[in-house]
Amino acid sequence: MRIVSLRVAQFRNYESVELEPHPRLNLVVGPNAQGKTNLLEAIWVLGGARSPRASDPRAMIRFGHPQAVVEARLSLDATGAERDLRLDLRPGGRLFRINGKAITRHADVLGTLAALWFSPDEVDVVRGGPAHRRRFIDLILAQADPLYRAGLLRYVQVLRQRNGLLRAAVKGASASAALLAIWDEELAQSGAELVVGRLGLLRDLAPVASLVYQRMAGDGAPLEVAYQARYDIGPSGSPDAEAVREGLLRRLQALRVAERARGVTLAGPHRDDLVVRAGETDLRHYGSRGQQRMAAVALFVAAWEWMRARLGEAPVLLLDDVTSELDELRRRRLLTVLPAEAQTFITATEASLLEGAGPSPGAPGRTWRVSAGRLELVPGR
Ligand SMILES: Nc1ncnc2c1ncn2[C@@H]1O[C@H](COP(=O)(O)OP(=O)(O)OP(=O)(O)O)[C@@H](O)[C@H]1O
Numbered sequence: 436m437r438i439v440s441l442r443v444a445q446f447r448n449y450e451s452v453e454l455e456p457h458p459r460l461n462l463v464v465g466p467n468a469q470g471k472t473n474l475l476e477a478i479w480v481l482g483g484a485r486s487p488r489a490s491d492p493r494a495m496i497r498f499g500h501p502q503a504v505v506e507a508r509l510s511l512d513a514t515g516a517e518r519d520l521r522l523d524l525r526p527g528g529r530l531f532r533i534n535g536k537a538i539t540r541h542a543d544v545l546g547t548l549a550a551l552w553f554s555p556d557e558v559d560v561v562r563g564g565p566a567h568r569r570r571f572i573d574l575i576l577a578q579a580d581p582l583y584r585a586g587l588l589r590y591v592q593v594l595r596q597r598n599g600l601l602r603a604a605v606k607g608a609s610a611s612a613a614l615l616a617i618w619d620e621e622l623a624q625s626g627a628e629l630v631v632g633r634l635g636l637l638r639d640l641a642p643v644a645s646l647v648y649q650r651m652a653g654d655g656a657p658l659e660v661a662y663q664a665r666y667d668i669g670p671s672g673s674p675d676a677e678a679v680r681e682g683l684l685r686r687l688q689a690l691r692v693a694e695r696a697r698g699v700t701l702a703g704p705h706r707d708d709l710v711v712r713a714g715e716t717d718l719r720h721y722g723s724r725g726q727q728r729m730a731a732v733a734l735f736v737a738a739w740e741w742m743r744a745r746l747g748e749a750p751v752l753l754l755d756d757v758t759s760e761l762d763e764l765r766r767r768r769l770l771t772v773l774p775a776e777a778q779t780f781i782t783a784t785e786a787s788l789l790e791g792a793g794p795s796p797g798a799p800g801r802t803w804r805v806s807a808g809r810l811e812l813v814p815g816r
Contacts, residue, residue, distance in 0.1 A: 436549060436748040437778040438478065439508045439517065446503040446524070447473035447495055448808035456778065460800025462789050463782040464813075469805045471782035472554075475753040478780065479552050481505045481522045482751075483531065483544035484574060487552060492524050501525070509548055513747050520547055542577070542584045549578050549746055553735050554755035560734055561718050561727040565708035572633055572709070575738045579745040583632045590625040590704065597622055597700050605698035619687045622703055627680035629704040634662055634674035636741065637709070643737035644730075648713070651729045651768050656714035658730055663708040725765070732769060739774050749774070754781040758788040786813075 437458050444451040448470045463471045472488075480486050480495065489495055496503045506521035521532040531538040538544050559567045576583040597618040641660040648658035662671055666686035669678030686702045687694075694701050711718045711730055718730050742750045752773065758766045766788065773779065783789050786802060802813040 436509055436511050436751065438548075438751060439510050441478065441507045442504070443474065443477045444504045445497040445500040446477050446505055447497060449473060449477070450497070450808060452808075452810050454803065454810060454812075456780070457799065457801040458778055459775075461778070461780045462786060462800060462802040463780060463805060464784065464786045464789070464802060465805035466784060470808045471805050472755050473808075474805070474810070475552070475755050475780055475782060477505045478507070478548075478751065479550060479753055480524075480529075481507060481520060482548035482550045482578075483541060484550070484552070487554070487556065492529055493526050496524055496526070507548065512749055518547065520544075542588060545584060546578045546581070546746065549742055549748055549750035550753055551575075551735055551739055551742070551750050552753045552755070553732070553757060555728075555757065555760055557735065558724070558728050558731045561711050561722065561730045562724075565706070568709040568711075569705070569707065571734070571738075572636060575742060576632055576636055578750070579742045580632065583629070586625060586628045586632065590622075590629055593618065593621045593625050594700055594703065594705060598698070601694050601700065602698040604695045615691075619684055622700065623680045623684040623687065626683050626703045627676045630662070630664065630668055630679045630683075630707070631674040631676045633704070633707075634668070634671050637662055638672065638674075639744075640734070640737045640741050643740050644733040647736045647772050648729055648733035651732065651772055652713070652726065656716075658733055659710070659712040660734070661710045661712075663710050664702075664704075665706070666702050732772065736772055736774065739777060743774075743776075749777050752777040752779040752781075754779060756782055758783050 438456050440453065440455050442451070442453045443449045463474055465471055476486055476488070476495070480492075486492070486495060503524040504521065505524075506519065509518045509520060510516070511518070519532075519534050523530040529541075531541070531544045533544070533547055560571045573587060577587060600615060600618060637660055641658075644660055645658040649655065662668065664682075667678070667682030669675050669682065683703060687700075690701045711734075713722065713726055713730065716722060716726070718726055722730065739750055739752065754773070757769060761769060770789070781789060804811045804813050
């Protein structure tokens with residue numbers, strides 16, 4: 436899919452800008468603190484995702500204004516059909532509209548504008564804690580698979596209820612064994628659905644990520660990405676919900692005393708992780724910064740491929756400041772592994788850092804110069 440036109444109003448340092456992005460490559464250049472990231476952030480949150488840098492959506496409303504608006508006309512690859520997506524950000528919350536119709540359930544927005552965000556901070560998908568890796572796979576799955584979205588909502592609700600019961604038990608309230616057993620079943624059932632979705636994703640994602648990693652690293656070590664749970668999930672190559680359900684249930688029963696003492700659910704997909712290894716090296720703990728960065732890029736490129744295959748639509752790529760920390764060689768390697776067919780928005784302080792971006796030298800695209808919340812189309816690209 437691609438963004439045909441975009442309007443950003445009273446969002447961060449933008450008063451009001453309208454643009455018609457190029458179907459492929461959009462370079463967004465300008466000095467620091469001018470609004471490059473803000474533009475990508477506007478597109479990202481329009482897709483329904485949380486901002487990578489604002490836990491409170493109010494931070495994105497232009498200072499002194501009551502609300503921000505981001506809207507786009509989207510064109511679908513499969514049918515050429517167009518869709519209008521609009522987000523109103525107000526102090527009270529977010530309101531999304533698709534073709535003018537207000538969307539009441541946030542989960543129904545995800546996937547309308549499928550996108551992936553990548554910045555140097557995404558190295559945390561490899562180097563950071565397990566929550567980063569869980570968020571990575573959940574967001575991919577939630578955008579591409581409505582069943583997974585629904586399953587995730589259900590799991591979060593079950594987890595909340597079960598934790599409530601365990602917390603009450605810590606405070607001395609009676610949490611009957613029978614009641615807990617019911618919530619064990621619920622948690623194991625909805626947890627197993629999530630784990631099976633995640634295993635299916637990894638089965639497809641891992642080989643692609645390994646290929647991309649080897650192309651970038653050039654040292655021959657394959658990248659291994661595997662699911663890590665502290666309960667039996669059966670054979671990961673052929674995901675089986677029943678095996679996962681039983682494994683998780685057994686683990687919950689074994690953890691009964693500890694959970695009653697701590698008042699929290701100690702096993703399930705909310706605590707699982709991914710192992711990311713290159714050869715013998717667990718990159719999460721022992722990878723060099725360069726290896727971790729390459730593995731993160733490889734995971735994102737593979738995620739893009741997976742989402743495209745699953746949705747039948749190419750997700751929009753938002754690449755913020757990705758070239759800044761890299762030397763010439765790494766920069767070139769990075770730019771050549773990026774999917775050529777994606778509509779891409781890529782920021783940099785200087786256009787020269789993006790030399791070689793796109794499928795071939797001199798690839799078609801548009802360059803926008805950003806200065807204090809104003810965009811200017813640079814002629815000639
Ligand atoms: N809610 C807001 N209202 C008005 N201006 C804001 C708001 N939030 C951030 N800004 C301004 O946006 C600017 C930062 O923009 P942005 O983060 O897009 O920078 P950038 O061009 O990507 O720079 P860098 O290259 O340093 O990443 C700052 O000048 C900041 O004061």
